[in-house]
Amino acid sequence: MNLVCKEYCACNLEGRGVLILSEFAGAASQLHRGALMVNPYDIEGVSSAIFSAFSMSGQERQRRMKILRRAVRKRDIFWWVNTFLKAAFARDLDAFPRGTAEEYVPCN
Numbered sequence: 001m002n003l004v005c006k007e008y009c010a011c012n013l014e015g016r017g018v019l020i021l022s023e024f025a026g027a028a029s030q031l032h033r034g035a036l037m038v039n040p041y042d043i044e045g046v047s048s049a050i051f052s053a054f055s056m057s058g059q060e061r062q063r064r065m066k067i068l069r070r071a072v073r074k075r076d077i078f079w080w081v082n083t084f085l086k087a088a089f090a091r092d093l094d095a096f097p098r099g100t101a102e103e104y105v106p107c108n
Helices: 002-011 043-055 058-074 077-090
Strands: 020-022 036-038
Touching: 002 058, 020 043, 036 043
Parallel strands: 020 036
Antiparallel strands: none
């Protein structure tokens, strides 16, 4: 599921889309700045996010998608492979990739 949301951002060239992402998804730590974050068990919260996405201005959609596309481009497959291989060869468990310093933390 993490790749699906990243593929959505990568393919959204015109920036018209809005990503609504579960706060429990692994990609939440990387994409929380541009996505509308939801708790999938909170029906009212999800419906509110859908409404927000539907009524969002085009300018705001493009701003958010620009943030998302930049995050996906920055941590691409080559970044992940290089980071994992460096950590593996160094035999340093702390060097393996983790969430960002400003990692998203679910509300509950």
